[in-house]
Amino acid sequence: MLERLKTLGGLTVPGSQVPLSVATAGLLEVAEDAIVTIDEQHRIVLFNRGAEKTFGYAREEVIGQELSLLLPERFRATHRAQVEEFAQGPTVARLMGERRNVYGRRKDGSEFPADVSISKMTVEGKLYLTAVVRDVTERHRAREAILQLNSELEQRVADRTAALVETNRQLLRKTEENETFVYSVSHDLRSPLVNLEGFSKELRITADELRRLLGDPAVPADIRDRADRLIAVEMQESLDFIEAAVFRLGRIIDALLRLSRIGRVQYHWQVVDVRSIVERVVQALHVTLTRNHADVRIVSDLPPAWGDPTAIEQVFANLINNAVKYLDPSRPGRVEIGFTSRETGPGGEYFVRDNGMGIAENHLPQLFQAFRRLHPQVAEGEGMGLAIVHRIVDRHGGHVRVESQVGRGSTFYVSFPGSEKEGGPP
C-alpha cells in the first residue's frame, strides 16, 4: 500500500492542502468505481483497484501510460480536446449523468458504457484531473430490457385494443344484420296477415248477407234457426278468435318493425336540450298524471347531451311512461327526473326515479330484452319500451342500468357520453 501511495507523490485534496492520508488511500482502494488520475500530459498517475476491475488492466500496466489507452479508438481525438477544454475551463467538477454516451475500453478491447465524473486540482502548480468511472453495462441492459418490455406491452395493448375494436365492429354488424333480418321478416309477415284480416272481414260481410238470405220466407223455419245459430254462434266465435289473433299478431309485428327501425334509422347528431325534451314528455303525460294523482317533477339541472333529439326523447318518454304506468296505486305516486355527476371521471347519468311497484331481482337480467313484460296485468303493451331504450342508449355509446326494490320503487340511469367535439357516437 505504501509503495502504491508513493506513486501518488504529493497529491493533496484541493482546498485543504492536506497530503493524501492513509484513510483516503484506503477509500480509493475499496471504491467499486474506477478512479483514474492523469497529469497535464494525460498520463495516468493513479489507478485504483476499482479501475483494475473495470478496465482489466493491472495498475503496473497503465501507470505512466496515456489515458487514451482506456478509450475506444474512435473517441480518442475528440476526447483529448474535451479534456483540454475542461482543464482550461472554469468548471471545477462535472458530475455523472451530465454527459451522455461515454464509453470505456477494456484491456481485451471490449467497450462498455460508462458514467463519468471528473474533477481537477492543482498540486504544486501542476494540474491533475481525476475521473470516477462507473461501468453501467448492467444498468443499460436493464433499461434496454425495460424498454423492450414496455414496447412489448404497448404492442400487446395495441393488439388487444385492435381485437376489441374488431369484435365491436363485428357485433355491431351482427346487430345490424339481425335488425335487417327482423325488418324483412316482419315485413313479409304482414302480407299473410293482411289476407287474414281482410278475409275475416269478408267472412263477416258474407255472414251478414247469408243472414239476410235466411230472412226469405221460403226458408223453412227450423233450417233458418239452425243456420242462424251457426252464423251467430259458431261462425261468430271462429271469427272472434281469428280477429283477436290477427290483432295480436299485428301488434307483435308492429313492435318488431319499430324495434328494428330504432336500430336502422339515421341519426342527426347534435347538442340536445334534454331539459326541454323532458318537460315536453311530462307535459304530454299531463292528463294521465292528473287522473292518477301522480307527481312528476324535474329535481335537478338537466345538462344538454350529444345525440339524436328524437331518439333521446324516445328514451325519456319510455322511462317516464313506464315509471307512471307502474306506480303503486296504494300510495301517492312520485316520479323524479334528474342528473347525477359521476363520482370519478367526466360525464354523469340522467335518472328517472319512481316510488312504484319495483322490480324483483330475478327479473332484472331480462329487463332490457324485447317482449319481456313483468306486469302484463297492469298495463298493456308489447314489452318493447326498455328494449328500445337499451338500443338507443347503445347507439349513443352510453349505458342504461336500474336499481330497484320491490315495494319501494325503481331508478333507471342512462348516460349519453358523446360530445360535440367527437362528432358522433364515442
Next chain:
Amino acid sequence: MSHKERLLILLAEDDDGHASLIRRNLKRAGVINDVVRVRDGQEALDYLEEMRRKGMQEANTPLLILLDINMPRVGGLDVLRQVKSDPQTSLIPVIMLTTTDDPREVHRCYESGCSVYLTKPVQYEQFVEAIKRLGLFLEIIKAPTAAVGQAPPE
C-alpha cells in the same frame, strides 16, 4: 286525355289474396270500371308501354293506377317514378298500397308524386275517401252500368 277509350283501373299486386280483397272493396266503393290486374311492377310497365305503342286512342287507358309497393322484379315505387316522369302517363293518378305505415315510406311515395297512400287491407270506406280526394274521377267511377265506352264529363 282522350275520352273515347275504355277507361279502366290498372292494379299491380303480386299477392292473389290482396288482389281479390282490393277488387271486392273497389266494387263496394261503387267503382265499376274494369280492373286489369298485373302481378308485378315489370308487368305494369309493360302494360303502359303497350298502351303507349298502340297510341292512347286505341289502348285501354288506365284512369287510375293502384300500385303495391313490395313486388318482385320491379317495385311499386319504381313504377310510380317512371309513370310520373313520362308526360304521357304523368297525369294518371296513382294510389300506393302498402302493408306498413312507415312514415319514411309514406314520405318517399308522396315525394315521388303518388296521389294517395293506403295501408292494406284497404276497406271500401278508404277507397271511397281516396276517390273523393281524386275528385274529378268520382262521377265516371260512379257510372251505373258497364265501364265500356263511358266518357267522363268535361
